[in-house]
Amino acid sequence: MRAPKLLFIVLFWVGFVAYGQNKQILYDFVEIPQSAMVNPGVDTDFQWYAGVPLLSGLSLQAGLSGVSVNDIFANDGLNINDKIRERAIYGMNPRDELSGTFQIELLSLGFRGKNPDNFYTAGMYIEGDAIGYWFQDYAILAFEGNADKLNQAFDLGQLKTRGELMNVFHLGLNKKVDNDLTIGVRGKLYSSIFDFNSTKNKGTFVTKEGVNNIYSSTVEADMQLRTSGLNGLKDAVDEGTVGSTVAKRALLGGNLGVGLDFGFTYHLNDQTVITASLLDFGLVYHSKDIKNYTLNGKATIEGIGIILPDAAADPNSDFWQDLVDDVEDFVPFEDNEDAYIAFRPTKLYGSLRYNFGERVDNRADCACGVNASSNRARAKYANSVGGQLYIINRPRGPQMALTGFYQRRFGNFMALKTTYTIDKFSYSNIGLGLSVQAGPVNIYAMADNLLSYGNLANSHYASFQLGLNIISWGKK
Amino acid sequence: MRQLRPVFGIAMIKFIKNILLCTFSCLTLLSCVEDQDFNQYDEIGVTPNLEASILYVEAPESLVNETNGANIFSRNFNFDAFSSDVFAKRVLDGTITYIVENTTSKELQVTIELLDADDNVLDTEIIPVDPTPYSLQRDVAYGSSGRSIDIIKNTSSIRVTANNLGDTSSTSNEPEPKIILKSSGQFRVEIK
Numbered sequence: 116m117r118a119p120k121l122l123f124i125v126l127f128w129v130g131f132v133a134y135g136q137n138k139q140i141l142y143d144f145v146e147i148p149q150s151a152m153v154n155p156g157v158d159t160d161f162q163w164y165a166g167v168p169l170l171s172g173l174s175l176q177a178g179l180s181g182v183s184v185n186d187i188f189a190n191d192g193l194n195i196n197d198k199i200r201e202r203a204i205y206g207m208n209p210r211d212e213l214s215g216t217f218q219i220e221l222l223s224l225g226f227r228g229k230n231p232d233n234f235y236t237a238g239m240y241i242e243g244d245a246i247g248y249w250f251q252d253y254a255i256l257a258f259e260g261n262a263d264k265l266n267q268a269f270d271l272g273q274l275k276t277r278g279e280l281m282n283v284f285h286l287g288l289n290k291k292v293d294n295d296l297t298i299g300v301r302g303k304l305y306s307s308i309f310d311f312n313s314t315k316n317k318g319t320f321v322t323k324e325g326v327n328n329i330y331s332s333t334v335e336a337d338m339q340l341r342t343s344g345l346n347g348l349k350d351a352v353d354e355g356t357v358g359s360t361v362a363k364r365a366l367l368g369g370n371l372g373v374g375l376d377f378g379f380t381y382h383l384n385d386q387t388v389i390t391a392s393l394l395d396f397g398l399v400y401h402s403k404d405i406k407n408y409t410l411n412g413k414a415t416i417e418g419i420g421i422i423l424p425d426a427a428a429d430p431n432s433d434f435w436q437d438l439v440d441d442v443e444d445f446v447p448f449e450d451n452e453d454a455y456i457a458f459r460p461t462k463l464y465g466s467l468r469y470n471f472g473e474r475v476d477n478r479a480d481c482a483c484g485v486n487a488s489s490n491r492a493r494a495k496y497a498n499s500v501g502g503q504l505y506i507i508n509r510p511r512g513p514q515m516a517l518t519g520f521y522q523r524r525f526g527n528f529m530a531l532k533t534t535y536t537i538d539k540f541s542y543s544n545i546g547l548g549l550s551v552q553a554g555p556v557n558i559y560a561m562a563d564n565l566l567s568y569g570n571l572a573n574s575h576y577a578s579f580q581l582g583l584n585i586i587s588w589g590k591k
Numbered sequence: 592m593r594q595l596r597p598v599f600g601i602a603m604i605k606f607i608k609n610i611l612l613c614t615f616s617c618l619t620l621l622s623c624v625e626d627q628d629f630n631q632y633d634e635i636g637v638t639p640n641l642e643a644s645i646l647y648v649e650a651p652e653s654l655v656n657e658t659n660g661a662n663i664f665s666r667n668f669n670f671d672a673f674s675s676d677v678f679a680k681r682v683l684d685g686t687i688t689y690i691v692e693n694t695t696s697k698e699l700q701v702t703i704e705l706l707d708a709d710d711n712v713l714d715t716e717i718i719p720v721d722p723t724p725y726s727l728q729r730d731v732a733y734g735s736s737g738r739s740i741d742i743i744k745n746t747s748s749i750r751v752t753a754n755n756l757g758d759t760s761s762t763s764n765e766p767e768p769k770i771i772l773k774s775s776g777q778f779r780v781e782i783k
Binding site: 262416418420422573 | 625626627628629631632634635636637638639640641642643644645646647648649650651654664666668669670671672688690751773774775777779780782
């Protein structure tokens with residue numbers, strides 16, 4: 116019992132970096148500096164902040180739609196092959212996915228400029244992101260084969276996957292335009308460590324009644340896998356230079372890209388706020404250490420075909436080799452080193468928040484607060500309730516999540532935010548975030564899908580975020 | 592003041608460690624995992640049943656009539672699919688299906704021999720063929736319920752021999768009379 120539990124702890128909190136990038140608890144959680152990373156236009160009141168290196172922002176998210184570990188490995192006395200067949204192979208569909216992301220902030224800081232309306236942010240973080248959709252037809256072929264499946268076309272286009280590991284340098288400006296509007300923009304420089312993607316595949320494999328022989332097998336493929344950085348990493352593993360190779364690529368020595376984040380916060384009135392942000396609107400140009408693989412063409416075979424007397428004309432002919440050569444000619448598997456552009460998975464957030472209850476004094480160094488005539492740095496309310504929208508661009512099209520939230524502030528010492536989120540992974544995702552301000556030290560922790568903690572193995576989604584910052588509001 | 596700095600640094604590190612420890616401990620202690628049996632992984636069987644055509648041979652009746660002697664045709668066809676490592680190391684059992692269609696006026700005999708790399712005969716299937724119109728299907732099982740699967744694993748070529756047991760002058764009234772051998776294989780292979 117202890118070993119499996121330990122395994123799950125490891126899988127969920129350390130290594131199993133899967134699923135989603137939605138940071139719905141962090142979004143618009145203005146007490147936390149890292150909320151600027153999901154909305155550059157967040158309404159911030161800090162004079163400056165500095166994240167503790169490696170600890171200012173750590174997030175891991177894991178999930179799996181369609182099936183859970185418990186569905187397959189529960190000690191329920193059922194045959195595991197039957198469970199795989201019923202719950203995975205035929206229970207999932209090609210829109211189900213295994214995906215994930217992690218971010219570790221290496222450096223993070225922000226400071227207010229000479230013009231107090233301008234707040235600058237900068238930093239560097241490592242990000243890994245991967246997604247793989249359920250390739251149902253491949254699974255059917257692997258587990259059951261093509262026998263007795265005459266005329267059933269297996270969709271080769273179901274292979275859709277992408278992943279990347281990169282270091283991101285960023286520099287942002289958050290500007291309070293007036294009492295109601297704050298806007299923000301952040302420029303990003305992506306330094307890719309490795310990348311792979313195979314997302315625009317098409318093709319089928321089908322077995323039919325043959326024209327001459329008993330069966331004909333037809334494969335029609337237009338498939339491509341693009342990679343950058345993987346071969347170099349493989350060599351580095353062999354040479355024992357992984358650390359230096361990764362470090363070099365992370366520090367602008369690899370493939371580079373650029374991107375932008377945008378965001379705003381707008382007070383419709385004293386208590387109602389709308390926000391939105393667009394993140395990672397960018398691309399990476401991959402031109403170094405490229406290895407791409409293609410499978411393109413169409414071939415139909417009915418085994419070795421001998422039609423006499425013509426076929427007997429050459430007694431030395433090797434019909435088997437001719438058949439193999441024909442297939443390779445018609446559906447060549449080739450590789451190349453062509454440069455390519457990979458677009459980042461762009462994210463869109465939006466929220467509508469209603470504040471109510473007691474007012475909480477603002478910490479900013481300004482003539483503001485409960486009785487201030489100007490609301491240049493507004494007093495906060497003890498309670499907030501609202502809804503959020505999240506959309507991410509994925510290989511099979513946009514994915515959406517809807518969140519309802521309630522936030523409670525306990526003076527300037529502590530803030531809690533609880534969320535209820537529905538998305539493709541779960542209709543019962545309840546999350547909780549906590550931010551504690553102990554003097555200048557800010558600590559925050561967030562966990563998602565709390566109901567699944569009753570049986571982690573049955574969870575389709577789990578995420579966790581943690582951070583530690585030093586904050587100043589500039590008050591004497 | 593300078594002496595205080597390392598002390599402060601050590602205290603900070605301890606503080607951070609404690610926070611991390613408390614957080615992960617809380618999450619771990621508060622979470623539950625129902626009884627899972629990961630040993631079931633060893634019981635997963637990935638054994639697809641694969642099916643494809645093998646060999647098609649067609650000879651017109653004119654060829655039969657032009658051939659002196661009984662032997663119309665005999666030839667080894669290289670067929671490395673069975674003995675290739677990717678297949679031979681994984682195949683569990685299966686069936687080869689032969690279909691012979693005869694629209695000639697002749698009584699014939701078709702012999703299929705599976706040969707290893709040294710041309711040693713591993714298996715022989717003799718199919719007597721009645722005169723037109725005639726069609727016969729024969730399924731030959733290999734593996735648990737049939738002949739040894741090692742025959743398939745070691746097959747490197749297929750020899751097909753057709754003998755004429757009739758005359759060399761008559762002609763069938765069927766359109767385009769010919770003798771045809773079709774064949775396919777259906778094999779279960781163990782991927783895991």
